[in-house]
Amino acid sequence: MRVGVLTGGGDCPGLNAVIRAVVRKGAKDFGDEFVGFRDGWRGPLENDVRELGVPQVRGILPRGGTILGSSRTNPFSVDGGVERIIDNLASRDLDALIAIGGEDTLGVATRLSDLGVSVVGVPKTIDNDLSGTDFTFGFDTAVNIAMEAIDRLHTTAESHHRVLVVEVMGRHAGWIALHCGLASGANIILIPEWPFDIERVCNQVESRFATHYSPIIVVSEGAIPTTMTTELARDTVDAFGHARLGGIGDWLAREIEQRTGKEARAVVLGHIQRGGTPTAFDRWLATRFGLHAITAVHDGDFGTMVALRGTEIVRIPLAEGTGELKTVRHELYAEAEVFFG
Numbered sequence: 001m002r003v004g005v006l007t008g009g010g011d012c013p014g015l016n017a018v019i020r021a022v023v024r025k026g027a028k029d030f031g032d033e034f035v036g037f038r039d040g041w042r043g044p045l046e047n048d049v050r051e052l053g054v055p056q057v058r059g060i061l062p063r064g065g066t067i068l069g070s071s072r073t074n075p076f077s078v079d080g081g082v083e084r085i086i087d088n089l090a091s092r093d094l095d096a097l098i099a100i101g102g103e104d105t106l107g108v109a110t111r112l113s114d115l116g117v118s119v120v121g122v123p124k125t126i127d128n129d130l131s132g133t134d135f136t137f138g139f140d141t142a143v144n145i146a147m148e149a150i151d152r153l154h155t156t157a158e159s160h161h162r163v164l165v166v167e168v169m170g171r172h173a174g175w176i177a178l179h180c181g182l183a184s185g186a187n188i189i190l191i192p193e194w195p196f197d198i199e200r201v202c203n204q205v206e207s208r209f210a211t212h213y214s215p216i217i218v219v220s221e222g223a224i225p226t227t228m229t230t231e232l233a234r235d236t237v238d239a240f241g242h243a244r245l246g247g248i249g250d251w252l253a254r255e256i257e258q259r260t261g262k263e264a265r266a267v268v269l270g271h272i273q274r275g276g277t278p279t280a281f282d283r284w285l286a287t288r289f290g291l292h293a294i295t296a297v298h299d300g301d302f303g304t305m306v307a308l309r310g311t312e313i314v315r316i317p318l319a320e321g322t323g324e325l326k327t328v329r330h331e332l333y334a335e336a337e338v339f340f341g
Helices: 015-030 042-046 081-091 103-114 139-160 175-184 198-210 248-260 270-274 280-298 318-322 330-337
Strands: 002-007 033-037 049-052 096-101 119-123 163-168 188-190 216-220 233-237 243-245 264-268 304-309 312-317
Touching: 002 015, 002 042, 015 033, 015 096, 015 280, 033 042, 042 081, 081 103, 096 103, 096 280, 103 119, 103 318, 119 280, 119 318, 139 163, 139 175, 139 216, 139 270, 139 280, 163 175, 163 248, 175 188, 175 216, 175 330, 188 198, 198 248, 216 248, 248 264, 280 304, 280 312, 304 318, 312 318
Parallel strands: 002 033, 002 096, 096 119, 119 304, 163 216, 163 264, 188 216
Antiparallel strands: 033 049, 233 243, 304 312
């Protein structure tokens, strides 16, 4: 078979591990040939490809990012975009397409599948917010990077007797903040699912100082106080209509300093969280996803997405995997509240 492969959306540790597993198993077990599309959906939209075979995937397992490049191109927002993709796939004599991405990338894959394109999806997002799978690769790496940063910030906070607010990724789901906050001993964790009371946060800050310790606050980029009706966003949006978020950490530090008189600083981890070498868990999960994705192609099980359930890799309909976001349940957040203040 001839199989196309693309990676879309934000770069993510583990993408190269998926590509490697797909190509290695496809070539060895099935004699497949592969076409790598550049920069997400822009590749099939513009028929822009690169060579993709066993020589091209050697040594990429520990590398972050993606050798295929990525973008947030949305072919459904381009006049004639869908027709161009279908024609370009046919011109390459492709039997199937493996799309590796998050909510938006797999949302496009779902709609193309409904139009008859033979596609299999692989879920990817550091936010861990895709429904249908227990974990997505990249998440563990992001949590570990954030945890290590917060571990280092504890000593600075204590030395200068100041509040440190650490802003992490998480537009609509607070998984990164919850996991890295618990793992690093943060004193307050604020997530998008539960708007926070700034007065209560300030009281918790003062309570922490009263015990002669300096507080560390972890906040998701999409978290909002009860006094706001929407998240802080810049004036730009991407091709899928998502506003670029940023600023809640700075806002929170200013408010705390003004209300408590305690010195406060914000640290925005930003893209550091999704760069660099993937953890062992993410390499393991991404590799297994790739192996099962190429098997699904040969089973003709199109319109599906591979997913982790417990320790097993299963297949679910693409629509199920992208139908709704997986958010933090209240009982999980309540566990963390024991350590607040």
